[in-house]
Structures are given as C-alpha cells and as structure tokens.
Amino acid sequence: MKKEELFKIYNDCIMPTYTKTPLVFIKGKGSYLFDIHNRKYLDFFPGWGVGNLGHCHPKVMTAVRDQISKLIFVANNFYHIPQAKLAKELHFWVNFPSRVFFCNSGAEANEAAIKFSRKFGNGRFEIITFRNSFHGRTLGALAATGQDKYKEGFSPLPEGFKTVPFNNLQAVEDALTDKTVAIMLELIQGEGGINVATQDFAKGLRKICDDKKLLLIVDEVQTGIGRTGLMFAWQHYGITPDIITLAKSLAGGLPIGVMIVKKEISQTLGPGSHASTFGGGPVICKAALAVLKAIHKEKLLNKAKMAGEYLITGLSSLKERFPVISDIRGKGLMIGVQLKVEGKAVVECCMEKGLLINCTHDKVLRLMPALSVSKKEIDRALSILGEALEKTEPGA
Numbered sequence: 001m002k003k004e005e006l007f008k009i010y011n012d013c014i015m016p017t018y019t020k021t022p023l024v025f026i027k028g029k030g031s032y033l034f035d036i037h038n039r040k041y042l043d044f045f046p047g048w049g050v051g052n053l054g055h056c057h058p059k060v061m062t063a064v065r066d067q068i069s070k071l072i073f074v075a076n077n078f079y080h081i082p083q084a085k086l087a088k089e090l091h092f093w094v095n096f097p098s099r100v101f102f103c104n105s106g107a108e109a110n111e112a113a114i115k116f117s118r119k120f121g122n123g124r125f126e127i128i129t130f131r132n133s134f135h136g137r138t139l140g141a142l143a144a145t146g147q148d149k150y151k152e153g154f155s156p157l158p159e160g161f162k163t164v165p166f167n168n169l170q171a172v173e174d175a176l177t178d179k180t181v182a183i184m185l186e187l188i189q190g191e192g193g194i195n196v197a198t199q200d201f202a203k204g205l206r207k208i209c210d211d212k213k214l215l216l217i218v219d220e221v222q223t224g225i226g227r228t229g230l231m232f233a234w235q236h237y238g239i240t241p242d243i244i245t246l247a248k249s250l251a252g253g254l255p256i257g258v259m260i261v262k263k264e265i266s267q268t269l270g271p272g273s274h275a276s277t278f279g280g281g282p283v284i285c286k287a288a289l290a291v292l293k294a295i296h297k298e299k300l301l302n303k304a305k306m307a308g309e310y311l312i313t314g315l316s317s318l319k320e321r322f323p324v325i326s327d328i329r330g331k332g333l334m335i336g337v338q339l340k341v342e343g344k345a346v347v348e349c350c351m352e353k354g355l356l357i358n359c360t361h362d363k364v365l366r367l368m369p370a371l372s373v374s375k376k377e378i379d380r381a382l383s384i385l386g387e388a389l390e391k392t393e394p395g396a
C-alpha cells in the first residue's frame with residue numbers, strides 16, 4: 001500500500017483523536033524502527049513508554065508465538081498457568097504481601113484503584129491528586145488527572161477528586177477532610193513534564209496516609225518496569241504504597257494493566273465487584289513473564305541506571321553549549337530536558353535526522369530509550385540533538 005493511500009484511509013475511516021506524524025513504520029528491532037522506505041530511526045521514546053525492552057524483544061516474540069499456538073484466551077472464571085505465574089513473579093518484584101487484579105491498560109488499572117478506594121472507604125470517597133499529573137482518559141482516571149486541557153468538553157466528570165500542587169505537603173494537609181480516602185500520584189510525573197517527587201514529599205505522604213488511614217496509590221504506569229533504574233519508582237523512596245498500578249511496558253508491547261494491592265486489604269473487592277474480560281489472558285501473561293525474565297537476565301535495571309547517568313552527563317554538556325536548556329531532570333532512563341521555549345521544532349528536526357524523541361508540556365523534551373540502549377546509541381542521539389538545537393536555534 002502506498003503512503004498516500006494509507007493516509008487517505010486514516011482520514012476517511014479512523015477517528016482523528018491523535019495528532020499524527022507522517023511516518024509509516026513496518027519493522028522494529030531493539031532501539032530502532034524502520035519505515036516504509038526502510039529508513040532507520042533511533043527510537044528514544046519507544047511506544048510512549050511501552051518499549052522498555054526496545055522493539056520486538058526476541059524472548060517476548062518467542063513467548064507469544066509459543067502461547068498463541070496452544071491457547072489464546074481463557075475466561076477469568078477459569079484458571080490458567082501463565083496468569084498464576086505472572087502474579088507470583090510480580091509478587092516477587094513488589095516484595096511485600098500483595099494480590100493483583102489484571103486488566104488491559106493504565107487507565108483501567110487506575111480506574112480499578114479508584115473503585116477499590118471507594119469500596120475500601122465505605123463512605124469516604126475523596127481522592128487527593130496532583131497538578132500536572134496524568135492518570136488516563138476514562139472518566140474516573142480523567143477526573144483524577146491534574147491537567148484541565150484533557151478534561152475540556154467532558155463535564156461532568158465523577159466527583160470526589162481534589163487536585164493540589166505537587167511536592168507540597170502543606171497543600172495535601174489542607175485538602176484533607178473526613179471524606180478523604182486516598183492520595184494518588186506518579187512519583188515522577190511523565191506527561192506533566194518529568195517532575196520528580198522529593199524524598200520528603202513521598203515520605204510525608206506515606207506518613208499522612210498512615211496517620212489518617214488513607215490509601216497511598218502510586219501510578220507506576222510510566223515509571224514502572226525498570227524505567228527509573230529500579231523495578232518501581234517507589235523503591236527509590238523507602239516507602240511502600242498500598243496500591244500500585246502498572247501497564248505500558250509490562251507485556252513488551254502488548255496491552256496489559258495491573259493493580260497490585262497490599263494483601264491485608266485485598267479482600268475489599270470480592271467476587272463480582274470488578275472484572276475485565278481480557279484481563280490477564282494467557283498470551284499477555286506469557287509476554288509479561290518474558291519481559292520480567294529479560295530484565296533480570298540481561299541486568300537491565302543496572303544498565304538503565306548506568307545508561308541514564310551517561311545520558312545525563314551528555315545532556316549536561318549540551319546544556320553548557322545551549323543556554324536554551326534550563327534544566328535536566330529525571331531518574332534512570334526517564335529524563336526531561338526543560339527548554340526555555342517550545343520544543344516542537346527540535347523534535348521535528350531530530351526526526352528529520354533519524355532520531356525519535358517526544359516533547360511534553362510544550363517545553364520539555366522527553367527521552368525514554370530502551371533500558372538496553374548502548375553508549376554508542378546515546379552518543380548518536382546526543383549528536384543529533386545537538387545538531388537540532390543548533391539548527392532550530394530555539395529562542396534565537
């Protein structure tokens with residue numbers, strides 16, 4: 001199919017809910033994507049946070065092929081082995097007594113956490129969330145999201161969410177009422193511009209939750225599965241959440257969502273109280289097991305940490321060369337480059353030169369390469385980014 005024909009079908013037949021970049025990809029391998037003209041792109045934002053293992057990891061492909069040839073679907077009123085194995089493996093990584101609920105996306109995992117909190121609250125229903133957070137597009141997750149631009153036109157949203165400034169414990173204290181049941185946050189806000197929670201803030205939230213008997217919900221949809229150099233971002237903070245939500249990269253590119261809940265409260269949702277037809281299907285679970293195994297076997301947590309440090313060092317050199325960069329922040333391989341001007345032109349110039357990156361919150365370049373990214377690939381990305389900053393002369 002020719003590009004023009006493809007674009008026409010998209011125009012005619014697909015809802016225009018995404019801002020499209022005119023690239024058609026046909027193949028992916030590790031840190032690279034290949035387009036319809038067989039042009040190679042170095043992908044430093046694989047799948048919007050889905051590609052922690054890069055594109056088409058061979059172990060994931062084998063696991064999927066193997067499972068798909070045996071059994072594709074099992075309804076959740078029966079048992080199957082991949083789901084049990086994945087639950088056990090997640091339990092190992094979380095390292096505290098817990099139970100999981102499987103679904104298909106980040107929004108659904110957060111929706112489950114919101115429903116869980118309401119049931120747990122038994123009359124208490126308010127959830128405190130944070131400015132610039134992002135929790136998904138379903139009505140509940142959207143109501144929790146602390147950015148008005150995503151909410152325009154969708155009123156009325158479910159009530160019971162209070163959004164307060166991030167990294168501000170006093171604001172949280174001030175928002176508490178006798179109806180508060182939970183505090184929900186990303187420890188590094190992804191869509192919000194790579195804003196990192198401080199140690200004091202995270203520890204303070206845990207203390208408030210303990211003192212007031214609230215649930216601490218940590219949305220690890222983007223930060224999870226090794227992205228920050230540890231399996232989960234909360235592990236940087238010496239705290240334990242009551243609920244964790246996962247999605248994006250867990251199944252190596254296939255759709256998955258998970259809510260993990262502390263075991264002692266997990267009976268809150270009993271039979272019939274929540275469900276998902278496709279949640280935790282055998283193919284997805286086998287893919288996720290392959291992802292977790294690869295992270296362990298290929299020592300990807302340590303690699304992400306080292307690669308992140310290397311990338312930040314290179315970006316710091318760029319900051320010295322280009323005063324338009326005002327800040328570099330993040331953990332592991334979840335990195336934001338704050339510009340003083342809009343970053344769209346830089347992203348487009350990088351793309352023309354064969355590097356894919358993202359810009360969020362207008363002025364923050366977001367870099368989240370595969371955890372296995374090599375020094376050579378980082379050097380190449382830095383060189384292209386430098387050329388793009390020079391060429392576009394943002395702010396000049």
Ligand SMILES: Cc1ncc(COP(=O)(O)O)c(C=O)c1O
Pocket residue numbers: 104105106107108110134135136137186190191219220221222223247248
């Ligand atoms: C932190 C966070 N939570 C939730 C979501 C929603 O995930 P999904 O698009 O899988 O529904 C996203 C998506 O970007 C996210 O970054």
